[in-house]
Amino acid sequence: MLSDFISYWNNFPKHRARVLAPSHLEELPEITNNCREIIARGNGRSYGDASLNDVIISTLKLKDPFIIDEENGVMVAGSGLLISEVLDFLIPKGYFLPVVPGTKYITLGGAVAADIHGKNHYHSSSLGAYILSLDVFDGEKVVTCNKDHHSKLFYETIGGMGLTGIILKVSIVLLKISSAFFNVTSNKTTNFSVLLESFEKNKNLGYQAAWLDIASHKSGKINAIYTYGNFANLEELDVNKMAESFTKSKEGHWSIPMVMPNFTLNKWLLKVFNFAYFYLHQPKSRIVHLKKFLFPLDGIKNWNRLYGSNGFLQYQFVIPTARFAETVELIFSEINKSKEKVYLAVLKRLGPTHNNAVMSFPLDGYTLALDFKKTKEVFILMDRLDVMVVNAGGRIYLAKDARMSAEIFSKSYLKTVSKNPKFASLLSKRLGLN
Numbered sequence: 001m002l003s004d005f006i007s008y009w010n011n012f013p014k015h016r017a018r019v020l021a022p023s024h025l026e027e028l029p030e031i032t033n034n035c036r037e038i039i040a041r042g043n044g045r046s047y048g049d050a051s052l053n054d055v056i057i058s059t060l061k062l063k064d065p066f067i068i069d070e071e072n073g074v075m076v077a078g079s080g081l082l083i084s085e086v087l088d089f090l091i092p093k094g095y096f097l098p099v100v101p102g103t104k105y106i107t108l109g110g111a112v113a114a115d116i117h118g119k120n121h122y123h124s125s126s127l128g129a130y131i132l133s134l135d136v137f138d139g140e141k142v143v144t145c146n147k148d149h150h151s152k153l154f155y156e157t158i159g160g161m162g163l164t165g166i167i168l169k170v171s172i173v174l175l176k177i178s179s180a181f182f183n184v185t186s187n188k189t190t191n192f193s194v195l196l197e198s199f200e201k202n203k204n205l206g207y208q209a210a211w212l213d214i215a216s217h218k219s220g221k222i223n224a225i226y227t228y229g230n231f232a233n234l235e236e237l238d239v240n241k242m243a244e245s246f247t248k249s250k251e252g253h254w255s256i257p258m259v260m261p262n263f264t265l266n267k268w269l270l271k272v273f274n275f276a277y278f279y280l281h282q283p284k285s286r287i288v289h290l291k292k293f294l295f296p297l298d299g300i301k302n303w304n305r306l307y308g309s310n311g312f313l314q315y316q317f318v319i320p321t322a323r324f325a326e327t328v329e330l331i332f333s334e335i336n337k338s339k340e341k342v343y344l345a346v347l348k349r350l351g352p353t354h355n356n357a358v359m360s361f362p363l364d365g366y367t368l369a370l371d372f373k374k375t376k377e378v379f380i381l382m383d384r385l386d387v388m389v390v391n392a393g394g395r396i397y398l399a400k401d402a403r404m405s406a407e408i409f410s411k412s413y414l415k416t417v418s419k420n421p422k423f424a425s426l427l428s429k430r431l432g433l434n
């Protein structure tokens, strides 16, 4: 196949690469022998260069059928399946994945490689805590690994960003659910301490997140909408919803039809949107389909096109709880002193990670994801934020990173995966992992 420019969800960076899409694992040894280096690509929903290299192996055709052991709540599935496909299979059976990210359009392999976290991380940990075993192609052969056999490979592959090999099959413990609906409550505040109190009050149960308007920040004050939800019991559903209590839900059909001009999103539009979103929001409790609550951004297809052809950057960091409030005040002030604008900001509470994944992102603390347009100046701003994050004992999420330095990485990720010369990405080279 010819080389083409490939990028990820945020359209930066773009790299000329050959993408090979094997449909049988028998094809992998030959591909590997013919290439100096390769890296797996799932559905390209990371924000950066984690799966960019000259030769990329797309896993989207590696869709081994699902095997589900309903009695024990365990599923075995191919790594190229999308979370959306997995959920459409599981929900009607009354099962769910114990950890899901903010979009259902990622692959199972990409989810394991990033050791994804969800809005329930504080009490439910990251996906790695539920993996029973993995089949991994290490460049020569397929190895089945778990916590007892080939455990080094197992814990380096979970959160290993594709650097140990290609995940082919995943065996995972499922979550039994009471319905496909969520009971959701939202409220708004202008007081940051009050917002953090809500997170602390609800951290042991359910799913929670907050939207923030960073430009509204003034020492301790910020416009925020906090949302908390959990699976609804059948008694909480009305008759209509009960009839469809384990259904898939209809998708939203909004779509951004093309890459918009780079000026489409601008500070005036942002100001009006944030003002209206905050002031028109009515605090309320409601029952909604789980997909509306857990994957709200999926309601608008291709929303990344709003940022134009220049693309955008997401800056996602975690800071331990004890240092979070003071550090984030400095971070908000630093951003607002600059000319850069945050187009979307989402705050989540993370807890301890209950698996031994070597390069996993979560720490017991708060994680904030900030979307910026890609400008020359934003890189300089992010370099300054990196120092604040690392000095507070925090770190940057690799699945969202396109620009961190090797020095910042080595100060914040104290353990790294073993080198496998066959697997490398622009990210691994930038961070000094190869």
Ligand SMILES: Cc1cc2nc3c(=O)[nH]c(=O)nc-3n(C[C@H](O)[C@H](O)[C@H](O)COP(=O)(O)OP(=O)(O)OC[C@H]3O[C@@H](n4cnc5c(N)ncnc54)[C@H](O)[C@@H]3O)c2cc1C
Residues within 6 Å of the ligand: 008, 009, 039, 040, 041, 042, 043, 044, 045, 046, 047, 050, 051, 059, 079, 080, 100, 101, 102, 103, 105, 106, 107, 108, 109, 110, 111, 113, 114, 115, 116, 117, 118, 119, 160, 161, 162, 163, 165, 166, 167, 168, 297, 399, 400
């Ligand atoms: C709107 C949105 C919301 C998000 N919300 C969250 C969130 O709440 N929590 C969270 O944790 N993440 C979140 N993410 C990030 C996303 O979950 C991760 O980037 C995930 O890894 C993307 O999976 P993918 O299949 O698209 O993989 P890609 O983006 O293609 O690849 C990501 C990494 O996984 C590796 N990889 C992919 N497949 C395999 C395989 N089969 N074997 C070995 N390595 C593989 C790649 O080499 C690369 O390093 C979000 C992303 C978006 C776009």
